[in-house]
Amino acid sequence: MHPLAVSRRETQLTAEQMRLIRPHRCARTLTVELIRQGKVRDVYADGDDLILVASDRVSVYDVVLPTPIPDKGAILTQLSLWWFGQVADLVPNHVLSEDVPPEWKGRAIRCRRLDMVPVECIARGYLAGLGLESYRATGSISGVEFPPGLLEADRLPEPVFTPTTKAEVGHDEFMTMAEVGDLVGPQAANDLERLTLAIYSRGAEIARERGVIIADTKLEFGRDTAGSLILADEILTPDSSRFWKVAEYQPGRQQWSYDKQYLRDWSASLSDWDRTYPGPPVPPDVVDETRTRYVEIFEQLTGEKWSS
Numbered sequence: 317m318h319p320l321a322v323s324r325r326e327t328q329l330t331a332e333q334m335r336l337i338r339p340h341r342c343a344r345t346l347t348v349e350l351i352r353q354g355k356v357r358d359v360y361a362d363g364d365d366l367i368l369v370a371s372d373r374v375s376v377y378d379v380v381l382p383t384p385i386p387d388k389g390a391i392l393t394q395l396s397l398w399w400f401g402q403v404a405d406l407v408p409n410h411v412l413s414e415d416v417p418p419e420w421k422g423r424a425i426r427c428r429r430l431d432m433v434p435v436e437c438i439a440r441g442y443l444a445g446l447g448l449e450s451y452r453a454t455g456s457i458s459g460v461e462f463p464p465g466l467l468e469a470d471r472l473p474e475p476v477f478t479p480t481t482k483a484e485v486g487h488d489e490f491m492t493m494a495e496v497g498d499l500v501g502p503q504a505a506n507d508l509e510r511l512t513l514a515i516y517s518r519g520a521e522i523a524r525e526r527g528v529i530i531a532d533t534k535l536e537f538g539r540d541t542a543g544s545l546i547l548a549d550e551i552l553t554p555d556s557s558r559f560w561k562v563a564e565y566q567p568g569r570q571q572w573s574y575d576k577q578y579l580r581d582w583s584a585s586l587s588d589w590d591r592t593y594p595g596p597p598v599p600p601d602v603v604d605e606t607r608t609r610y611v612e613i614f615e616q617l618t619g620e621k622w623s624s
Contacts (some may be wrong), residue, residue: 347418355380356389362426367416369424370550372552374598374606376576376583377591378487386624388424391610392553397425398618399551402522406514409547410538420591430538430546435496436480437508438451438553442531443470444558444571450490458511459492466570469531469560479510494519507545508537519552521592526616528574531558559613568624573614 324440350365352359360367370389374381400409410427417424428432432613440447441456443466450457451466458478465470480488497505501525512535520530534556536549550556554575570581583589583603589596611622 320598321377328506342358365412366429367424368427369420375580376580379591379593379595381595381598383603385606386609388610390624391557391614392550393425395553395614396550403515403518404515406518407511407547414490417477430540430548432538433500435500435508436482437535437537438478438480438532439475439512440532441472441475441520443468443472444531461543462603467572470567475513477512484597523617524562527562528616531559533557533559554610554613574609577611
């Protein structure tokens with residue numbers, strides 16, 4: 317289940333999280349109630365609204381690591397808010413305001429409840445990650461065929477929609493457009509593809525002007541009470557996208573990245589961790605470098621100085 321879907325599923329929380337998760341008073345209502353804890357975000361009900369709180373938790377290979385990355389939640393929230401403004405003419409989004417309890421100021425948003433679409437909407441402009449693995453194995457991604465001989469990090473002939481499932485357990489799996497259509501209906505599938513590629517293309521154009529390549533990104537959509545598609549969750553952040561430096565881009569090798577790939581690479585270098593729970597503690601130097609890259613991409617894209 318997606319973290320924005322309303323659920324009263326039980327969660328296991330640390331002592332620090334329990335300290336923070338208590339009834340909060342805010343301007344609009346008397347209390348808020350935890351209804352869902354995701355890997356890195358917590359969702360609270362406040363009357364008819366939801367409050368989406370981005371924590372400093374970080375996950376790799378679907379495992380939450382025991383070491384937080386300072387300021388991560390606030391950076392993701394503020395960068396998402398900036399991006400929502402950049403694409404507001406393309407699609408409405410779920411943000412209502414930043415009117416949240418003071419403990420979460422800067423890292424939380426008040427948003428509307430949505431019926432989340434059960435598809436991870438991924439746009440790819442370059443060959444990397446699981447897309448690269450799929451291409452090497454089959455010559456295709458999500459059923460879309462690509463020319464032979466492409467290298468790692470090669471720019472694709474054109475951006476492509478490569479949706480995946482939203483797995484409750486295990487890993488997401490690539491879906492073809494026909495499978496998406498079977499799940500949500502052919503018209504909705506076409507709308508998801510159109511919106512995903514439009515948002516990616518707008519973001520990629522803006523980022524390139526600032527010296528950044530957006531190699532790929534993952535988006536989430538839901539439906540409001542009128543049935544309209546609404547952009548939700550986060551957008552074009554270092555947790556949901558790959559960001560590379562234009563000046564250092566060179567196909568045929570792994571790229572220097574502003575995103576979570578640095579942390580994935582560190583965890584992949586550990587010979588004594590099998591990518592299952594519990595995750596390994598993150599050394600201070602890796603924490604610092606990860607935070608630095610998140611701050612840098614925020615500043616590079618927005619042109620604003622990060623202030624925690």
